[in-house]
Amino acid sequence: MxxxxxxxxxxxxxxxxxxxxxxxxxxxxxxxxxxxxxxPLWLIPSPAAIAKAFWHTRDLLWTHTLTTIMETTTGFILSIIFGLVAGVVMVFSPMVKRLFYPLLIVLSQSPACILEKIAVPFSRPRDPDILLSSEAIGVKKHLLDLLHKNQTRS
Structure with missing residues (x-):
């Protein structure tokens, strides 16, 4: 052996x-x-309940995963383009650099959670759950609902 x-x-x-x-x-x-x-399931679901919920919603999860990948990729590409354009403009325009450089320094030193609070309301103003500043509340409620439905089926 x-x-x-x-x-x-x-x-x-x-x-x-x-x-x-x-x-x-x-x-x-x-x-x-x-x-x-x-x-209770609503407090801490078991790994088996989570696996069952993932299995029963695999098509939905796959659809949302593809959407998330597309949104992330689009945001990454747009941020690269915006960063390059902003950098070139600042190099060739000292006045623009004096205006925006301090803001960029402050934003680069801020924790991501603060930047999220600034950016999220502007990203999807039509979605009231996001304006509550916690996609986590909506996602957790949705997942708990799915877990509860799957537990009652068993």
Whole structure:
């Protein structure tokens, strides 16, 4: 029998085994704790309930994943274009540089969560959930609704 060190597995996979085992143990302990203490689904769903919800909504999740990838890619490309144009304009116009450079310095030193509060209301003003500054509230509510529906089906 081949040992793990000299077996067919590449070194990078062999080096990943302890982390994968730890991850599996964490999921098993999580599942046991949720079942043993009868923790409500709305508080901490079990890994099995989460996996079931992912499976039942896989088409919806795939659609939203593709949309997110497209929006992220579009935003990244637009930010590159805007950054290049702004940089060229600032290089060739000292007045524009004096006007906007201090603002750029302040924004670059601000935590991302503050920038989100500034940018989000302008990104989709037609969506009232985003104006509450927490997509997290809407996403969590949606996921909990899905988990609850899947749990009641079982």
């Amino acid at each position: 081949m040992s793990l060190k000299t077996g067919r597995f590449p070194k990078k996979w062999r080096d990943s085994i302890p982390a994968l085992v730890l991850l599996l143990v964490c999921f098993v302990v999580w599942q046991i704790m949720v079942d043993f203490f009868k923790i």
